Amino acid sequence: MAKVSKAKQRLFTVLFMFTVSAFFIGILSFVYLFTKSTVVRNESLFLKKSVLYTAQIKVSDSPVEIEKVYKEKVEEIKDADGNIQYYSVVADNGATVAVFQSSGQGLWGVIKGHVGLKSDLETIAGIDFTVQTETPGLGARITEQWFKEQFRGKKGELKRVPEGTKSGNENEFDAITGATVTSKAVESMINKTVKNAPAVAGKGVKQ
Protein backbone atom coordinates (compact mmCIF):
# COMPACT_ATOMS: atom_id res chain seq x y z
CA MET A 1 0.00 0.00 0.00
CA ALA A 2 2.75 2.39 1.06
CA LYS A 3 4.89 1.30 -1.89
CA VAL A 4 2.30 2.25 -4.46
CA SER A 5 1.76 5.73 -3.13
CA LYS A 6 5.52 6.26 -2.93
CA ALA A 7 5.90 5.36 -6.58
CA LYS A 8 2.99 7.63 -7.39
CA GLN A 9 4.60 10.42 -5.41
CA ARG A 10 7.85 9.98 -7.29
CA LEU A 11 6.05 10.01 -10.59
CA PHE A 12 4.21 13.17 -9.69
CA THR A 13 7.48 14.78 -8.61
CA VAL A 14 9.15 14.00 -11.90
CA LEU A 15 6.13 15.05 -13.93
CA PHE A 16 5.76 18.26 -11.97
CA MET A 17 9.40 19.21 -12.43
CA PHE A 18 9.23 18.39 -16.09
CA THR A 19 6.01 20.34 -16.69
CA VAL A 20 7.08 23.39 -14.73
CA SER A 21 10.48 23.44 -16.44
CA ALA A 22 8.92 23.07 -19.85
CA PHE A 23 6.47 25.87 -19.08
CA PHE A 24 9.06 28.40 -17.96
CA ILE A 25 11.65 27.44 -20.54
CA GLY A 26 8.92 27.67 -23.13
CA ILE A 27 8.15 31.27 -22.18
CA LEU A 28 11.84 32.11 -22.23
CA SER A 29 12.32 30.57 -25.65
CA PHE A 30 9.39 32.53 -26.97
CA VAL A 31 10.68 35.84 -25.64
CA TYR A 32 14.17 35.03 -26.86
CA LEU A 33 13.04 34.26 -30.39
CA PHE A 34 10.77 37.28 -30.40
CA THR A 35 13.59 39.65 -29.50
CA LYS A 36 16.32 37.90 -31.45
CA SER A 37 16.30 40.16 -34.46
CA THR A 38 16.34 43.27 -32.29
CA VAL A 39 19.27 41.93 -30.31
CA VAL A 40 21.19 41.05 -33.45
CA ARG A 41 20.55 44.51 -34.86
CA ASN A 42 21.71 46.17 -31.63
CA GLU A 43 24.91 44.13 -31.72
CA SER A 44 25.57 45.04 -35.34
CA LEU A 45 25.03 48.75 -34.68
CA PHE A 46 27.30 48.58 -31.66
CA LEU A 47 30.10 46.98 -33.67
CA LYS A 48 29.71 49.48 -36.50
CA LYS A 49 29.86 52.41 -34.10
CA SER A 50 32.99 50.91 -32.58
CA VAL A 51 34.71 50.61 -35.95
CA LEU A 52 33.88 54.23 -36.73
CA TYR A 53 35.10 55.39 -33.32
CA THR A 54 38.36 53.51 -33.77
CA ALA A 55 38.97 55.40 -37.00
CA GLN A 56 38.15 58.64 -35.17
CA ILE A 57 34.97 59.29 -37.15
CA LYS A 58 32.37 61.10 -35.09
CA VAL A 59 28.78 59.86 -35.25
CA SER A 60 25.73 60.43 -33.11
CA ASP A 61 23.83 57.55 -31.55
CA SER A 62 21.18 57.61 -34.22
CA PRO A 63 20.94 54.16 -35.86
CA VAL A 64 20.09 55.71 -39.21
CA GLU A 65 23.17 57.93 -39.16
CA ILE A 66 25.45 55.12 -38.02
CA GLU A 67 24.29 52.88 -40.83
CA LYS A 68 24.64 55.66 -43.38
CA VAL A 69 28.15 56.75 -42.38
CA TYR A 70 29.28 53.16 -42.07
CA LYS A 71 28.04 52.36 -45.54
CA GLU A 72 29.82 55.38 -47.00
CA LYS A 73 33.13 55.10 -45.27
CA VAL A 74 33.78 51.48 -44.35
CA GLU A 75 34.69 48.57 -46.55
CA GLU A 76 34.69 45.13 -44.98
CA ILE A 77 37.59 43.08 -46.30
CA LYS A 78 36.63 39.44 -46.00
CA ASP A 79 38.43 36.16 -46.53
CA ALA A 80 37.31 33.22 -48.66
CA ASP A 81 34.86 32.00 -45.99
CA GLY A 82 33.18 35.37 -45.62
CA ASN A 83 34.76 36.20 -42.27
CA ILE A 84 35.78 39.81 -41.85
CA GLN A 85 39.56 40.10 -41.88
CA TYR A 86 39.69 43.81 -41.30
CA TYR A 87 37.90 47.05 -42.11
CA SER A 88 39.21 49.63 -44.55
CA VAL A 89 37.91 52.98 -43.36
CA VAL A 90 38.08 56.42 -44.95
CA ALA A 91 38.83 58.69 -42.00
CA ASP A 92 37.61 62.26 -41.60
CA ASN A 93 40.82 63.69 -43.04
CA GLY A 94 40.63 61.49 -46.14
CA ALA A 95 43.38 59.04 -45.14
CA THR A 96 42.74 55.34 -44.95
CA VAL A 97 42.65 53.56 -41.61
CA ALA A 98 42.77 49.79 -41.28
CA VAL A 99 40.72 48.56 -38.33
CA PHE A 100 41.56 45.12 -37.01
CA GLN A 101 39.75 42.90 -34.56
CA SER A 102 41.67 42.31 -31.39
CA SER A 103 41.21 40.00 -28.45
CA GLY A 104 43.00 38.95 -25.30
CA GLN A 105 42.52 37.21 -21.98
CA GLY A 106 41.63 39.57 -19.16
CA LEU A 107 41.19 38.91 -15.47
CA TRP A 108 37.61 37.70 -15.60
CA GLY A 109 37.24 36.71 -19.23
CA VAL A 110 37.98 37.53 -22.84
CA ILE A 111 38.49 41.15 -23.84
CA LYS A 112 37.58 41.99 -27.42
CA GLY A 113 38.02 45.18 -29.33
CA HIS A 114 39.27 47.01 -32.37
CA VAL A 115 42.67 48.46 -33.17
CA GLY A 116 42.87 50.99 -35.98
CA LEU A 117 46.16 51.57 -37.74
CA LYS A 118 47.16 54.31 -40.15
CA SER A 119 48.39 53.41 -43.60
CA ASP A 120 51.92 52.70 -42.32
CA LEU A 121 50.35 49.86 -40.30
CA GLU A 122 52.41 50.98 -37.31
CA THR A 123 50.84 54.16 -35.96
CA ILE A 124 47.68 53.62 -33.96
CA ALA A 125 44.73 55.63 -35.19
CA GLY A 126 42.60 54.56 -32.27
CA ILE A 127 41.33 51.67 -30.20
CA ASP A 128 38.00 50.58 -28.77
CA PHE A 129 36.66 47.73 -26.66
CA THR A 130 33.56 45.80 -27.59
CA VAL A 131 33.49 42.99 -25.07
CA GLN A 132 34.89 43.03 -21.58
CA THR A 133 33.79 41.66 -18.23
CA GLU A 134 36.55 43.13 -16.07
CA THR A 135 36.09 44.45 -12.55
CA PRO A 136 33.80 47.47 -12.63
CA GLY A 137 35.56 50.50 -11.19
CA LEU A 138 38.93 48.94 -11.92
CA GLY A 139 39.65 46.88 -15.01
CA ALA A 140 36.39 47.96 -16.61
CA ARG A 141 37.74 51.50 -16.69
CA ILE A 142 39.52 50.61 -19.91
CA THR A 143 36.30 51.66 -21.62
CA GLU A 144 36.61 55.19 -20.25
CA GLN A 145 37.25 57.91 -22.82
CA TRP A 146 40.60 59.06 -21.46
CA PHE A 147 42.04 55.56 -21.52
CA LYS A 148 41.06 54.83 -25.10
CA GLU A 149 41.88 58.30 -26.45
CA GLN A 150 45.46 58.18 -25.17
CA PHE A 151 46.30 55.51 -27.73
CA ARG A 152 45.68 57.75 -30.74
CA GLY A 153 49.02 58.39 -32.38
CA LYS A 154 50.96 55.87 -30.30
CA LYS A 155 53.51 53.79 -32.13
CA GLY A 156 55.86 50.89 -31.52
CA GLU A 157 55.89 48.14 -28.91
CA LEU A 158 53.56 49.50 -26.24
CA LYS A 159 54.67 49.69 -22.60
CA ARG A 160 52.56 50.38 -19.51
CA VAL A 161 53.46 53.22 -17.19
CA PRO A 162 51.71 54.18 -13.93
CA GLU A 163 48.40 55.98 -14.19
CA GLY A 164 48.80 59.72 -14.34
CA THR A 165 52.24 59.76 -15.95
CA LYS A 166 50.82 60.97 -19.29
CA SER A 167 54.14 60.18 -20.89
CA GLY A 168 55.17 61.97 -24.07
CA ASN A 169 56.88 58.84 -25.39
CA GLU A 170 55.00 57.46 -28.34
CA ASN A 171 55.08 53.89 -27.05
CA GLU A 172 54.03 54.45 -23.45
CA PHE A 173 50.49 54.49 -22.13
CA ASP A 174 48.95 55.04 -18.71
CA ALA A 175 47.77 51.82 -17.12
CA ILE A 176 44.97 51.72 -14.55
CA THR A 177 45.93 51.69 -10.89
CA GLY A 178 44.68 48.55 -9.19
CA ALA A 179 43.98 46.84 -12.50
CA THR A 180 47.34 45.34 -13.29
CA VAL A 181 46.09 42.17 -14.92
CA THR A 182 43.64 44.02 -17.14
CA SER A 183 46.21 46.66 -18.13
CA LYS A 184 48.71 43.92 -18.96
CA ALA A 185 46.10 42.14 -21.05
CA VAL A 186 45.33 45.30 -23.02
CA GLU A 187 49.02 45.93 -23.61
CA SER A 188 49.67 42.47 -24.95
CA MET A 189 46.53 42.26 -27.06
CA ILE A 190 47.20 45.55 -28.83
CA ASN A 191 50.83 44.67 -29.41
CA LYS A 192 49.82 41.33 -30.81
CA THR A 193 47.28 42.84 -33.19
CA VAL A 194 49.75 45.44 -34.44
CA LYS A 195 52.38 42.76 -34.98
CA ASN A 196 49.99 40.58 -36.99
CA ALA A 197 48.49 43.49 -38.92
CA PRO A 198 50.70 43.36 -42.03
CA ALA A 199 50.03 39.65 -42.43
CA VAL A 200 46.29 40.12 -42.08
CA ALA A 201 46.08 43.15 -44.34
CA GLY A 202 48.27 41.71 -47.05
CA LYS A 203 50.68 43.95 -48.81
CA GLY A 204 49.68 47.27 -47.26
CA VAL A 205 46.45 49.26 -47.32
CA LYS A 206 44.74 50.80 -50.31
CA GLN A 207 45.51 54.50 -50.64
Next chain:
Amino acid sequence: MNSKAGKITLANLGRENPVFAQILGICSTLAVTNVLENTAVMCAGLIFTTALSNTTVSILRKWIPSRIRMMVSTLIIAFYVILVDIVLKAYLPDISRQLGAYIGLIITNCIIMGRAEAFALNNKPGLSFVDGLTSGLGYGYVLLIIAFFRELLGSGTIWGFTVLGDWWVKWSIMVMAPGAFFMLAVFIWIVKGLILVDPEVKK
Protein backbone atom coordinates in the same frame (compact mmCIF):
# COMPACT_ATOMS: atom_id res chain seq x y z
CA MET B 1 -4.46 42.86 6.41
CA ASN B 2 -2.91 46.24 5.88
CA SER B 3 -1.03 46.21 9.12
CA LYS B 4 0.40 42.78 8.30
CA ALA B 5 1.90 44.16 5.13
CA GLY B 6 3.07 47.17 7.07
CA LYS B 7 4.74 45.00 9.69
CA ILE B 8 6.54 43.00 7.03
CA THR B 9 7.72 46.19 5.37
CA LEU B 10 9.13 47.66 8.56
CA ALA B 11 10.84 44.41 9.44
CA ASN B 12 12.47 43.97 6.05
CA LEU B 13 13.67 47.54 6.01
CA GLY B 14 14.89 47.59 9.58
CA ARG B 15 15.29 44.95 12.19
CA GLU B 16 15.21 41.99 9.82
CA ASN B 17 17.06 43.63 6.98
CA PRO B 18 18.41 40.97 4.62
CA VAL B 19 21.87 42.48 4.46
CA PHE B 20 22.80 43.69 7.89
CA ALA B 21 20.50 41.58 10.01
CA GLN B 22 20.17 38.31 8.14
CA ILE B 23 23.55 38.59 6.41
CA LEU B 24 22.24 37.52 3.03
CA GLY B 25 23.07 38.67 -0.46
CA ILE B 26 26.61 39.51 0.53
CA CYS B 27 28.29 38.43 -2.71
CA SER B 28 26.55 41.06 -4.75
CA THR B 29 26.87 43.66 -1.99
CA LEU B 30 30.61 43.34 -2.23
CA ALA B 31 30.93 43.05 -5.98
CA VAL B 32 28.63 45.77 -7.15
CA THR B 33 29.00 48.61 -4.67
CA ASN B 34 32.15 50.20 -6.02
CA VAL B 35 30.19 52.05 -8.69
CA LEU B 36 26.96 53.77 -7.64
CA GLU B 37 25.29 53.51 -11.04
CA ASN B 38 25.83 49.76 -11.29
CA THR B 39 24.49 49.36 -7.78
CA ALA B 40 21.28 51.11 -8.73
CA VAL B 41 20.81 48.88 -11.77
CA MET B 42 21.55 45.78 -9.73
CA CYS B 43 19.10 46.76 -7.01
CA ALA B 44 16.35 47.43 -9.53
CA GLY B 45 16.95 43.99 -10.99
CA LEU B 46 16.91 42.37 -7.59
CA ILE B 47 13.75 44.10 -6.39
CA PHE B 48 11.95 43.09 -9.55
CA THR B 49 13.12 39.49 -9.38
CA THR B 50 12.50 38.99 -5.67
CA ALA B 51 9.01 40.43 -5.80
CA LEU B 52 7.94 38.37 -8.79
CA SER B 53 9.65 35.13 -7.85
CA ASN B 54 8.17 35.34 -4.35
CA THR B 55 4.74 35.81 -5.84
CA THR B 56 5.13 32.94 -8.30
CA VAL B 57 6.48 30.53 -5.71
CA SER B 58 3.60 31.48 -3.46
CA ILE B 59 1.05 30.82 -6.19
CA LEU B 60 2.50 27.36 -6.80
CA ARG B 61 3.21 26.56 -3.18
CA LYS B 62 0.42 24.06 -2.66
CA TRP B 63 1.58 21.86 -5.53
CA ILE B 64 5.35 21.85 -5.18
CA PRO B 65 6.55 18.45 -3.91
CA SER B 66 8.66 19.01 -0.85
CA ARG B 67 11.63 17.03 -2.19
CA ILE B 68 12.24 19.32 -5.10
CA ARG B 69 11.19 22.64 -3.67
CA MET B 70 14.68 24.06 -3.92
CA MET B 71 14.95 23.08 -7.55
CA VAL B 72 11.61 24.64 -8.35
CA SER B 73 12.46 27.87 -6.54
CA THR B 74 15.77 27.98 -8.38
CA LEU B 75 14.02 27.44 -11.67
CA ILE B 76 11.54 30.24 -11.04
CA ILE B 77 14.25 32.67 -9.90
CA ALA B 78 16.45 31.87 -12.87
CA PHE B 79 13.45 32.30 -15.15
CA TYR B 80 12.78 35.88 -14.05
CA VAL B 81 16.42 36.87 -14.10
CA ILE B 82 16.96 35.57 -17.61
CA LEU B 83 13.72 37.19 -18.72
CA VAL B 84 15.06 40.53 -17.49
CA ASP B 85 18.37 39.82 -19.21
CA ILE B 86 16.77 39.03 -22.57
CA VAL B 87 14.44 42.02 -22.46
CA LEU B 88 17.28 44.38 -21.50
CA LYS B 89 19.49 43.06 -24.28
CA ALA B 90 16.80 43.90 -26.79
CA TYR B 91 15.50 47.25 -25.57
CA LEU B 92 18.16 48.73 -23.28
CA PRO B 93 21.42 47.27 -24.61
CA ASP B 94 23.73 49.69 -22.80
CA ILE B 95 22.25 48.85 -19.40
CA SER B 96 22.36 45.20 -20.34
CA ARG B 97 26.07 45.45 -20.95
CA GLN B 98 26.52 46.99 -17.48
CA LEU B 99 24.37 44.40 -15.75
CA GLY B 100 25.56 41.45 -17.79
CA ALA B 101 28.33 40.43 -15.46
CA TYR B 102 25.99 40.51 -12.48
CA ILE B 103 23.21 38.35 -13.86
CA GLY B 104 24.71 35.26 -12.32
CA LEU B 105 24.96 37.08 -9.01
CA ILE B 106 21.24 37.76 -8.98
CA ILE B 107 20.27 34.17 -9.67
CA THR B 108 22.29 32.84 -6.77
CA ASN B 109 21.49 35.75 -4.50
CA CYS B 110 20.65 34.11 -1.19
CA ILE B 111 18.04 36.76 -0.45
CA ILE B 112 15.75 35.64 -3.23
CA MET B 113 16.09 31.97 -2.35
CA GLY B 114 15.90 32.81 1.33
CA ARG B 115 12.61 34.68 1.02
CA ALA B 116 11.17 31.99 -1.21
CA GLU B 117 11.93 29.33 1.38
CA ALA B 118 11.16 31.32 4.50
CA PHE B 119 8.12 33.25 3.36
CA ALA B 120 6.67 32.56 -0.04
CA LEU B 121 6.23 28.84 0.51
CA ASN B 122 3.99 29.49 3.49
CA ASN B 123 2.15 32.66 2.64
CA LYS B 124 -0.37 34.03 0.21
CA PRO B 125 0.75 35.64 -3.06
CA GLY B 126 -0.27 39.16 -2.07
CA LEU B 127 1.81 39.19 1.10
CA SER B 128 4.63 37.34 -0.62
CA PHE B 129 4.79 40.08 -3.18
CA VAL B 130 5.08 42.71 -0.45
CA ASP B 131 7.72 40.65 1.31
CA GLY B 132 9.74 40.26 -1.86
CA LEU B 133 9.42 43.92 -2.74
CA THR B 134 10.40 45.19 0.69
CA SER B 135 13.26 42.73 1.09
CA GLY B 136 14.60 44.07 -2.16
CA LEU B 137 14.16 47.65 -0.93
CA GLY B 138 15.88 46.83 2.35
CA TYR B 139 18.78 45.43 0.38
CA GLY B 140 18.70 48.36 -2.00
CA TYR B 141 19.11 51.23 0.39
CA VAL B 142 21.95 49.52 2.28
CA LEU B 143 23.82 48.95 -0.97
CA LEU B 144 23.25 52.48 -2.22
CA ILE B 145 24.68 53.94 0.97
CA ILE B 146 27.74 51.70 0.83
CA ALA B 147 28.21 52.39 -2.87
CA PHE B 148 27.97 56.13 -2.29
CA PHE B 149 30.96 56.03 0.04
CA ARG B 150 32.97 53.47 -1.89
CA GLU B 151 32.72 55.37 -5.14
CA LEU B 152 33.33 58.73 -3.48
CA LEU B 153 36.38 57.66 -1.54
CA GLY B 154 37.73 55.28 -4.15
CA SER B 155 37.22 57.22 -7.37
CA GLY B 156 36.34 60.70 -6.21
CA THR B 157 33.09 60.55 -8.17
CA ILE B 158 29.39 60.21 -7.46
CA TRP B 159 27.41 58.48 -10.21
CA GLY B 160 30.34 59.06 -12.52
CA PHE B 161 30.49 62.81 -11.92
CA THR B 162 33.80 63.96 -10.51
CA VAL B 163 33.15 65.53 -7.14
CA LEU B 164 36.53 65.41 -5.51
CA GLY B 165 39.16 66.99 -7.69
CA ASP B 166 42.75 66.04 -8.28
CA TRP B 167 43.71 67.09 -4.78
CA TRP B 168 42.02 64.00 -3.40
CA VAL B 169 44.26 60.95 -3.29
CA LYS B 170 41.95 58.13 -4.30
CA TRP B 171 41.54 55.37 -1.75
CA SER B 172 41.98 52.66 -4.34
CA ILE B 173 41.37 50.05 -1.69
CA MET B 174 37.77 51.17 -1.60
CA VAL B 175 37.24 50.13 -5.18
CA MET B 176 38.74 46.72 -4.58
CA ALA B 177 37.67 43.68 -2.63
CA PRO B 178 39.03 44.60 0.82
CA GLY B 179 37.31 47.98 0.74
CA ALA B 180 34.00 46.27 0.22
CA PHE B 181 34.50 44.03 3.23
CA PHE B 182 35.53 46.94 5.44
CA MET B 183 32.72 49.26 4.36
CA LEU B 184 30.09 46.62 4.97
CA ALA B 185 31.60 45.82 8.36
CA VAL B 186 31.54 49.49 9.30
CA PHE B 187 27.95 49.79 8.15
CA ILE B 188 26.89 46.81 10.25
CA TRP B 189 28.88 48.19 13.16
CA ILE B 190 27.11 51.54 13.02
CA VAL B 191 23.69 49.99 12.64
CA LYS B 192 24.09 47.31 15.27
CA GLY B 193 26.20 49.29 17.66
CA LEU B 194 24.52 52.67 17.57
CA ILE B 195 21.09 52.41 16.00
CA LEU B 196 19.66 49.05 16.90
CA VAL B 197 21.10 49.01 20.39
CA ASP B 198 17.96 49.39 22.48
CA PRO B 199 14.75 47.62 21.43
CA GLU B 200 12.83 50.70 22.48
CA VAL B 201 15.08 53.16 20.72
CA LYS B 202 14.33 53.13 16.98
CA LYS B 203 15.94 55.48 14.48
Next chain:
Amino acid sequence: MNGTETLGVFAIFFAAAITNNILLTMYLGMCSFLAVSRQVKTAIGLGTAVVFVMTFTSAINWLIYEYLLIPFELEYLTYIVFIIVIAAFVQLVEMIIERVSETLYSALGIFLPLITVNCAILGAALFMIIRKYTLLSAISFSAGSGAGWMLAIIIMAGIRQKMGTSKVPKGLEGAGITLIIAGIMSMAFMGFTGMMNLN
Protein backbone atom coordinates in the same frame (compact mmCIF):
# COMPACT_ATOMS: atom_id res chain seq x y z
CA MET C 1 53.26 19.62 -26.18
CA ASN C 2 52.00 17.27 -23.53
CA GLY C 3 54.43 18.69 -21.01
CA THR C 4 53.32 22.27 -21.44
CA GLU C 5 49.69 21.26 -21.38
CA THR C 6 50.12 19.51 -18.04
CA LEU C 7 51.92 22.57 -16.72
CA GLY C 8 49.09 24.75 -18.01
CA VAL C 9 46.50 22.64 -16.24
CA PHE C 10 48.46 22.81 -13.01
CA ALA C 11 48.86 26.58 -13.41
CA ILE C 12 45.11 26.93 -13.80
CA PHE C 13 44.55 24.95 -10.61
CA PHE C 14 47.03 27.07 -8.70
CA ALA C 15 45.67 30.31 -10.08
CA ALA C 16 42.10 29.38 -9.21
CA ALA C 17 43.05 28.34 -5.69
CA ILE C 18 45.49 31.07 -4.75
CA THR C 19 46.01 34.02 -7.03
CA ASN C 20 42.42 34.40 -8.26
CA ASN C 21 40.80 32.96 -5.17
CA ILE C 22 37.14 32.65 -5.94
CA LEU C 23 36.10 33.95 -2.55
CA LEU C 24 38.64 36.59 -1.66
CA THR C 25 39.26 38.00 -5.14
CA MET C 26 36.06 37.23 -7.05
CA TYR C 27 33.67 37.60 -4.07
CA LEU C 28 31.73 34.45 -4.80
CA GLY C 29 30.38 32.11 -2.12
CA MET C 30 30.18 34.68 0.66
CA CYS C 31 26.92 33.80 2.38
CA SER C 32 27.85 30.32 3.52
CA PHE C 33 31.38 31.52 4.11
CA LEU C 34 30.20 34.05 6.69
CA ALA C 35 27.64 31.78 8.24
CA VAL C 36 29.57 28.54 8.61
CA SER C 37 33.07 29.67 9.43
CA ARG C 38 32.98 29.48 13.19
CA GLN C 39 34.73 26.19 13.69
CA VAL C 40 37.45 24.50 11.73
CA LYS C 41 35.66 21.14 11.82
CA THR C 42 32.50 22.40 10.17
CA ALA C 43 34.55 24.48 7.78
CA ILE C 44 36.38 21.39 6.58
CA GLY C 45 33.06 19.60 6.15
CA LEU C 46 31.46 22.33 4.10
CA GLY C 47 34.66 22.95 2.17
CA THR C 48 34.92 19.32 1.13
CA ALA C 49 31.31 19.30 0.02
CA VAL C 50 31.91 22.44 -2.06
CA VAL C 51 34.98 21.00 -3.78
CA PHE C 52 33.09 17.82 -4.57
CA VAL C 53 29.97 19.51 -5.92
CA MET C 54 31.91 22.17 -7.80
CA THR C 55 34.17 19.76 -9.64
CA PHE C 56 31.47 17.30 -10.63
CA THR C 57 28.79 19.79 -11.62
CA SER C 58 31.27 21.84 -13.64
CA ALA C 59 32.28 18.72 -15.55
CA ILE C 60 28.66 17.78 -16.18
CA ASN C 61 27.77 21.34 -17.16
CA TRP C 62 30.75 21.52 -19.51
CA LEU C 63 29.56 18.41 -21.30
CA ILE C 64 26.00 19.68 -21.50
CA TYR C 65 27.18 23.04 -22.83
CA GLU C 66 29.48 21.52 -25.42
CA TYR C 67 27.25 18.72 -26.67
CA LEU C 68 23.75 20.04 -26.11
CA LEU C 69 23.56 23.82 -25.82
CA ILE C 70 26.01 24.79 -28.54
CA PRO C 71 24.90 22.37 -31.25
CA PHE C 72 21.25 23.34 -30.75
CA GLU C 73 21.98 27.07 -30.36
CA LEU C 74 20.44 27.13 -26.92
CA GLU C 75 23.17 29.19 -25.24
CA TYR C 76 20.63 31.59 -23.80
CA LEU C 77 19.44 28.79 -21.55
CA THR C 78 22.90 28.37 -20.03
CA TYR C 79 22.10 29.95 -16.66
CA ILE C 80 18.91 28.04 -16.15
CA VAL C 81 20.32 24.70 -17.24
CA PHE C 82 23.46 25.07 -15.14
CA ILE C 83 21.63 26.01 -11.98
CA ILE C 84 19.12 23.20 -12.39
CA VAL C 85 21.95 20.72 -12.90
CA ILE C 86 23.59 21.98 -9.73
CA ALA C 87 20.37 21.84 -7.74
CA ALA C 88 19.55 18.37 -9.08
CA PHE C 89 23.04 17.08 -8.41
CA VAL C 90 22.99 18.32 -4.84
CA GLN C 91 19.54 16.82 -4.32
CA LEU C 92 20.73 13.51 -5.75
CA VAL C 93 23.86 13.45 -3.61
CA GLU C 94 21.80 14.25 -0.54
CA MET C 95 19.46 11.34 -1.26
CA ILE C 96 22.35 8.96 -1.89
CA ILE C 97 24.24 9.94 1.25
CA GLU C 98 21.07 9.60 3.30
CA ARG C 99 20.64 6.06 1.98
CA VAL C 100 24.25 4.99 2.21
CA SER C 101 25.64 6.38 5.43
CA GLU C 102 23.86 7.79 8.47
CA THR C 103 27.05 9.19 9.94
CA LEU C 104 28.12 10.88 6.73
CA TYR C 105 24.66 12.32 6.33
CA SER C 106 24.57 13.80 9.81
CA ALA C 107 28.03 15.24 9.28
CA LEU C 108 27.66 16.54 5.73
CA GLY C 109 23.99 16.39 4.88
CA ILE C 110 23.00 19.69 6.38
CA PHE C 111 25.50 21.55 4.26
CA LEU C 112 24.16 20.36 0.97
CA PRO C 113 21.13 22.63 0.68
CA LEU C 114 23.45 25.53 1.49
CA ILE C 115 25.57 24.61 -1.47
CA THR C 116 22.84 24.96 -4.05
CA VAL C 117 22.77 28.68 -3.48
CA ASN C 118 26.50 29.02 -3.23
CA CYS C 119 27.19 31.49 -5.99
CA ALA C 120 30.72 30.18 -6.26
CA ILE C 121 29.51 26.98 -7.88
CA LEU C 122 27.48 28.65 -10.58
CA GLY C 123 30.19 31.27 -10.91
CA ALA C 124 32.93 28.72 -11.53
CA ALA C 125 30.81 27.01 -14.16
CA LEU C 126 30.16 30.31 -15.94
CA PHE C 127 33.83 31.30 -15.82
CA MET C 128 34.93 28.11 -17.50
CA ILE C 129 32.51 28.84 -20.32
CA ILE C 130 33.57 32.48 -20.70
CA ARG C 131 37.23 31.50 -20.71
CA LYS C 132 36.56 28.69 -23.17
CA TYR C 133 38.46 26.04 -21.23
CA THR C 134 38.88 22.50 -22.48
CA LEU C 135 37.27 19.81 -20.36
CA LEU C 136 40.51 19.02 -18.57
CA SER C 137 41.24 22.68 -17.85
CA ALA C 138 37.67 23.20 -16.71
CA ILE C 139 37.94 20.35 -14.22
CA SER C 140 41.26 21.69 -13.01
CA PHE C 141 39.76 25.16 -12.68
CA SER C 142 36.72 24.01 -10.73
CA ALA C 143 38.73 21.78 -8.45
CA GLY C 144 41.12 24.66 -7.87
CA SER C 145 38.31 27.12 -7.19
CA GLY C 146 36.74 24.70 -4.76
CA ALA C 147 40.06 24.13 -3.07
CA GLY C 148 40.60 27.86 -2.84
CA TRP C 149 37.18 28.34 -1.31
CA MET C 150 37.87 25.58 1.15
CA LEU C 151 41.23 27.08 2.01
CA ALA C 152 39.67 30.46 2.69
CA ILE C 153 36.93 29.13 4.89
CA ILE C 154 39.32 26.99 6.92
CA ILE C 155 41.65 29.92 7.48
CA MET C 156 38.69 32.04 8.51
CA ALA C 157 37.42 29.38 10.90
CA GLY C 158 40.85 28.99 12.39
CA ILE C 159 41.12 32.71 13.01
CA ARG C 160 37.64 32.96 14.46
CA GLN C 161 38.23 30.01 16.74
CA LYS C 162 41.42 31.60 18.00
CA MET C 163 39.54 34.83 18.57
CA GLY C 164 36.92 33.05 20.63
CA THR C 165 38.07 34.67 23.82
CA SER C 166 39.07 38.05 22.41
CA LYS C 167 37.07 41.13 23.19
CA VAL C 168 35.18 42.29 20.14
CA PRO C 169 33.26 45.59 20.15
CA LYS C 170 29.58 44.86 20.60
CA GLY C 171 28.43 46.07 17.21
CA LEU C 172 31.03 44.04 15.39
CA GLU C 173 30.27 40.69 16.96
CA GLY C 174 29.52 38.00 14.46
CA ALA C 175 29.19 39.31 10.93
CA GLY C 176 31.05 42.56 11.45
CA ILE C 177 34.33 41.14 12.66
CA THR C 178 34.14 38.28 10.16
CA LEU C 179 33.93 40.81 7.35
CA ILE C 180 36.92 42.72 8.63
CA ILE C 181 38.93 39.50 8.87
CA ALA C 182 37.83 38.67 5.34
CA GLY C 183 38.96 42.10 4.19
CA ILE C 184 42.39 41.62 5.66
CA MET C 185 42.63 38.12 4.20
CA SER C 186 41.60 39.55 0.86
CA MET C 187 44.37 42.12 1.07
CA ALA C 188 46.83 39.37 1.88
CA PHE C 189 45.75 37.32 -1.12
CA MET C 190 46.10 40.38 -3.33
CA GLY C 191 49.80 39.94 -2.83
CA PHE C 192 49.59 36.94 -5.12
CA THR C 193 48.35 38.97 -8.09
CA GLY C 194 50.47 38.64 -11.15
CA MET C 195 52.16 35.46 -9.96
CA MET C 196 50.46 33.51 -12.66
CA ASN C 197 50.56 34.96 -16.14
CA LEU C 198 47.64 33.40 -17.91
CA ASN C 199 48.27 35.19 -21.20
